[in-house]
Amino acid sequence: MPLLEIQNLIVEFQTASGPFRAVDGVSLSIDQREVLAIVGESGSGKSVSMLAVMGLLPWSAKVSADRMTFAGRNLLSLSVADRRRMVGKDMAMIFQEPMASLNPCFTVGFQIEEVLKVHLGLDRKARRARAIELLKLVGIPQPEDRLGHFPHQMSGGQCQRVMIAIALACNPKLLIADEPTTALDVTIQKQILDLLMRLQAEHGMALIMITHNMGVVAETADRVIVQYKGRKMEEADVLSLFENPKSDYTRALLSALPENATGDRLPTISDFMTDGGFRGAAQ
């Protein structure tokens, strides 16, 4: 049985101009210990699909699916209280903007310990010990001192490490990383990616990596789902996707990589797509 299984997920937002379908019939599954990348350009519904899994969409979103199960439990019929117990404990998510994801008003130590208190009920001493252990795990030096720091006293990369520590606090079965390196500078991106992959392997969790970066896909994923305008265009193991992409959109996405640029400007996906499909070469 897959750890997470979704069939025909539809997410519609109520907007001033009527309903807007952000996710349109996406199906996916991920097994324990697997790394799945969801790739696609901005607005293709990658984040919204995963926020639906986490139950973190606003009230204006209507979520439906033929099936949505996690560790054998039906997410569609889970009570709000049960969902709250599950999110942050059995499944966790990290986001693009670590500075914005952390609460600026509380110390790093408080924010890590809060998760340990709510989900695991640890006492003060055990929480502090585990918080120090978690900061060490994610490579933050002098963790004892860092517990008393506020997010603004740390760099973007360190804040993302703290977010990862919070996400891993309860040893989740599934971690969803939504563009975890996009907001960081290039040298730090690689460190955070390496950290995530090391932790995934050590802890044996399943990892869903949301990204628009094909380099990240190649470095991390076992399997890839390509999404476009809310729909799944293609699903393949990572090697097949790069060597033999099936859908026109995937071919356009790969053709638009900066390293494939030949002219005097960077190509975009629309350079390779017509209404009828893949055009073949940039014009």
Ligand SMILES: Nc1ncnc2c1ncn2[C@@H]1O[C@H](COP(=O)(O)OP(=O)(O)OP(=O)(O)O)[C@@H](O)[C@H]1O
């Ligand atoms: N609360 C909301 N109300 C209305 N529309 C929304 C809301 N949240 C997201 N959307 C729309 O849903 C679509 C999918 O958004 P989503 O954030 O999932 O895209 P994405 O593929 O993750 O792109 P990005 O990489 O830019 O985050 C977009 O058109 C977005 O504008």
